[in-house]
Amino acid sequence: MTYELAGMTYDELASLLATRRVVALVPVGSVEPHGPHLPLSTDTAISVTCALRAAERLSSEGVSAVVAPSVSYGVTDYASGFAGAVGVPADVLTALLRAIASSLYETGISHVCFINNHLEPAHDAAVRAATTCFPTGSASVACPLTRRWGRTLSDEFKRGECHAGRYETSLVLAAGLPVRASFEALPSLSLSLSAAIRDGKTTFSEIGMDRAYTGAPSEATRDEGYALFEKLVTMVVTEVREGLAELNALSEAT
Numbered sequence: 001m002t003y004e005l006a007g008m009t010y011d012e013l014a015s016l017l018a019t020r021r022v023v024a025l026v027p028v029g030s031v032e033p034h035g036p037h038l039p040l041s042t043d044t045a046i047s048v049t050c051a052l053r054a055a056e057r058l059s060s061e062g063v064s065a066v067v068a069p070s071v072s073y074g075v076t077d078y079a080s081g082f083a084g085a086v087g088v089p090a091d092v093l094t095a096l097l098r099a100i101a102s103s104l105y106e107t108g109i110s111h112v113c114f115i116n117n118h119l120e121p122a123h124d125a126a127v128r129a130a131t132t133c134f135p136t137g138s139a140s141v142a143c144p145l146t147r148r149w150g151r152t153l154s155d156e157f158k159r160g161e162c163h164a165g166r167y168e169t170s171l172v173l174a175a176g177l178p179v180r181a182s183f184e185a186l187p188s189l190s191l192s193l194s195a196a197i198r199d200g201k202t203t204f205s206e207i208g209m210d211r212a213y214t215g216a217p218s219e220a221t222r223d224e225g226y227a228l229f230e231k232l233v234t235m236v237v238t239e240v241r242e243g244l245a246e247l248n249a250l251s252e253a254t
């Protein structure tokens, strides 16, 4: 059985929706430079892998979930000046995600979860803004930028060195995407993105990320990526389950 919405026919989807409540997971990412060793699609690839594994885990726990086509363009102001930073304005992203969620509800989906792994604050805010107009329990955001989920991840992530370093390189290795062999020789950088953003820096270049990465890519391993995906999947499953619990509480009250 496929978890990919776009791989289904309309009558396969209709018969699934006729028998049970269905959750849609929408992977959100960016087209943005991730060091000299990772693809521009890194954030989207992490969200897609996360969504497919979360759909599998939810289904094994009796919650029907499908993975909708991803939204691969985000707000990429920090990467400006590098080749490959292809972004959209925040209000355009919010409007697009809102329209996608509305259409998913119209087709019979009960809950929409945006899975976001592009961690630029303005991008995260734009994704969250897309969910505020829907009824309680019908939409959620799963993103490791919150303290609640960030604290479950690796030390490098918690230090804020979370762009194309050991954290993301491990995830891309585990997702099975090609990582340029040069990653093993890249020097480590301890530049905290989160601290620099708090200090008012607005671009990778200003932060000193001359090759669009921070952290320690050379320490990345596929096994660490598998372990990190488990945590990210727990994040998604928990956010979805909490949304569904709110929906249940509402339907019991009415």
Ligand SMILES: [Zn+2]
Pocket: 034, 042, 043, 117, 118, 119, 163, 164, 168
């Ligand atoms: Zn990234």
